[in-house]
Amino acid sequence: MPPSNRFVIKVPASTANLGPGFDSIGAALNLYLTLEVEENEKWEVTSSNLELKDLPGDEQHFVVQVALQTAEKYGKILSPCKVKMSSEIPLARGLGSSASAIVAGIELADQVGNLGLTKQEKLLVATEMEGHPDNVGASLYGGLVIGCYQKGEVAMMSFTNLPIEMVAVIPHEILLTKDSRNVLPGQFSMNEAIIASSTANVLVAALLSQNWELAGKMMERDRFHQPYRKPLIPIYDEIEAFAKANGAFGVALSGAGPTILCFIEKGKGDSLVSSLQKTFSNMMVKLLHLDYDGSKVREVEEFVR
Ligand SMILES: Nc1ncnc2c1ncn2[C@@H]1O[C@H](COP(=O)(O)OP(=O)(O)OP(=O)(O)O)[C@@H](O)[C@H]1O
Numbered sequence: 260m261p262p263s264n265r266f267v268i269k270v271p272a273s274t275a276n277l278g279p280g281f282d283s284i285g286a287a288l289n290l291y292l293t294l295e296v297e298e299n300e301k302w303e304v305t306s307s308n309l310e311l312k313d314l315p316g317d318e319q320h321f322v323v324q325v326a327l328q329t330a331e332k333y334g335k336i337l338s339p340c341k342v343k344m345s346s347e348i349p350l351a352r353g354l355g356s357s358a359s360a361i362v363a364g365i366e367l368a369d370q371v372g373n374l375g376l377t378k379q380e381k382l383l384v385a386t387e388m389e390g391h392p393d394n395v396g397a398s399l400y401g402g403l404v405i406g407c408y409q410k411g412e413v414a415m416m417s418f419t420n421l422p423i424e425m426v427a428v429i430p431h432e433i434l435l436t437k438d439s440r441n442v443l444p445g446q447f448s449m450n451e452a453i454i455a456s457s458t459a460n461v462l463v464a465a466l467l468s469q470n471w472e473l474a475g476k477m478m479e480r481d482r483f484h485q486p487y488r489k490p491l492i493p494i495y496d497e498i499e500a501f502a503k504a505n506g507a508f509g510v511a512l513s514g515a516g517p518t519i520l521c522f523i524e525k526g527k528g529d530s531l532v533s534s535l536q537k538t539f540s541n542m543m544v545k546l547l548h549l550d551y552d553g554s555k556v557r558e559v560e561e562f563v564r
């Protein structure tokens with residue numbers, strides 16, 4: 260345990276892919292998973308969130324399992340804690356809930372086990388667990404991230420100060436990532452791979468040079484996953500057309516879906532939220548901003564009663 264034996268871990272949500280940047284591009288969002296942690300005689304996880312309430316309340320909890328595995332990797336055994344968890348990130352909706360849980364578990368292990376991990380080390384552990392760096396990279400570093408996981412290494416860059424807002428259209432139904440990955444092809448021809456990766460390259464160039472119109476066009480032209488996943492989200496095309504007619508420069512499936520993320524220039528999101536909410540009243544519609552801080556750990560004197 261650190262000098263103060265009570266601390267708070269705060270991890271942002273994320274969106275992944277942004278169209279063609281499959282398993283590579285991510286962005287941190289201002290919805291948070293928060294853990295209040297203190298020493299305890301056994302592992303105990305509680306939550307007042309409806310979605311998190313049914314998860315295990317002991318060391319079988321996913322976040323604790325991640326923490327224990329991380330500590331074990333570095334030859335440490337963690338002393339047990341009481342964890343009070345709250346989350347603004349809806350589960351299994353494409354907003355990186357599992358990645359935020361992985362990052363929270365790694366931060367928990369680092370703090371309780373005094374592992375002294377660097378961000379890059381945390382990124383590698385998180386990527387090995389998640390399989391790709393897009394969501395975990397965004398949750399750890401904040402901002403827009405572009406990463407590549409190859410030969411046991413993660414190469415990633417994070418960018419800040421993008422003057423954009425996002426409007427998330429979140430269906431009530433869950434879609435597990437593993438089910439949404441099952442509909443993807445196992446292989447691409449050389450020609451398809453060239454088209455798909457060149458589309459992603461132009462997306463990156465457009466985002467970084469703030470050419471929003473071109474970025475939106477590339478999002479729509481993704482060949483890696485959206486064409487295969489759209490049948491799972493039949494309302495996708497309707498929402499895309501509506502959002503574009505109401506100011507969005509681009510629309511993409513958020514992560515593995517089913518959330519649809521509409522990208523819009525800074526300051527214009529509020530009016531898109533109200534028009535989307537009026538027309539698609541059976542969905543949750545939320546204005547989101549980029550988080551530029553990534554995961555944070557704060558030591559505190561008093562918070563758990
Ligand atoms: N805070 C949490 N605590 C424990 N388990 C969690 C937590 N958040 C997510 N999970 C686990 O992750 C599962 C959802 O992961 P999944 O990868 O399917 O969706 P997602 O991460 O929300 O979406 P995406 O990966 O497309 O952004 C949940 O059903 C739950 O088992």
Ligand SMILES: N[C@@H](CCO)C(=O)O
Pocket residue numbers: 275276281282283391393394436440484514515
């Ligand atoms: N890149 C991942 C994000 C969800 O884990 C996917 O689209 O399946």
